[in-house]
Amino acid sequence: MIKNTTMAKIIISLLIPLLVSCSVLNRNARSSVSTMCVDLLSARVAVDVPTPDCIRKENYEEGVxxxxxxxxxxxxxxxxxxxxxxxxxxxPLGSEHTKKYKIYWGNENGKFWKKYVGGGVRIYYFDVNKESKKKYDNIIKSIRIRKFRRP
Incomplete structure (x- = not known):
């Protein structure tokens, strides 16, 4: 017959690796990213983003x-x-210019921001902490703009 303390040690020795592996998996898990398409007048912007909390669209006479x-x-x-x-x-603290786009970036009140201008479209991120900056930079890198004519 196995003593209670020996049984407790066996259970603990089995649970510790399980708990450690779960915490490592959780830390390395990536947030789900999907392609979001936004129609802006004569352009469609596709961008890879994590699931947003809220999307609000506003139309006005000269744009969207x-x-x-x-x-x-x-x-x-x-x-x-x-x-x-x-x-x-x-x-801006810096900028990058190519034939297709211009990107400006900086830091305002301790938060990061970036402005992408290309194909008649402006895309911004702002109010971003240092820990999240790479995620937003990856979003900007994923921008794909397709122009189209509306009937």
């Missing part, structure tokens, strides 16, 4: 705006005229 909120930051997708956002007034 999508506000996409996540638990750790906000993105704006915009095409049109006569619209300025607070992030447009931020002073």
């Amino acid at each position: 705006i999508y506000f996409v909120s996540f638990h750790d930051g906000t993105m704006i997708f915009h095409k049109g005229a006569l619209m300025r956002f607070d992030v447009d007034e931020y002073t």
Whole structure:
């Protein structure tokens, strides 16, 4: 007959590896990412994003705006005229220019922001902590813009 203390040691020795493996799996788990398509007048923007908390669309005479909120930051997708956002007034710390796009980035009040301009579309992220910055940079890198004509 096995004593109670020996049985407890066996159970604990079996549970510890299980608990450790579960914590490692949870830490390495990736959030689900899917492709979100946003129609902005004569352009469709496809971008790979984690599941957003909220998406709000606003139409106005000269354009359309999508506000996409996540638990750790906000993105704006915009095409049109006569619209300025607070992030447009931020002073960039750096920029990158190619034939297809311009990207500006910086830090405002300890939070990161980035502005992508290309194909007549402006896409922003802002109010992002350092820990989440890489996730938002990957979103910007995944941008695909397709122009189309509406009847």
